[in-house]
Amino acid sequence: MSFETIRNYYEHLVTQRIVDTLGEQAPTPDAEYLADVACVALNHLPPRYMRHEVDMAFYVSPQERNEILTKVNDAVDFAVRFIAERQQLNAAL
Numbered sequence: 001m002s003f004e005t006i007r008n009y010y011e012h013l014v015t016q017r018i019v020d021t022l023g024e025q026a027p028t029p030d031a032e033y034l035a036d037v038a039c040v041a042l043n044h045l046p047p048r049y050m051r052h053e054v055d056m057a058f059y060v061s062p063q064e065r066n067e068i069l070t071k072v073n074d075a076v077d078f079a080v081r082f083i084a085e086r087q088q089l090n091a092a093l
Helices: 009-022 031-043 053-059 062-092
Strands: none
Touching: 009 031, 009 062, 031 062
């Protein structure tokens, strides 16, 4: 049995939201910063595992999809603020 196809549904949504909101900033944030934001955001979302993207298209209602996207947006926004606060604290030390 192969477990390589199992993944967290939120990972793609979080990374896409990060690219959409932070990827166009000048200067472009570095990979370490983006990974930190992704980790913090994902830790604030419940895991939702799937094998195939198409599974979610059939089993998630439009209302639930909107709720998921709102949760992702909120988690990424929180993560950006959280990392920024930590960077400011570290710079002050």
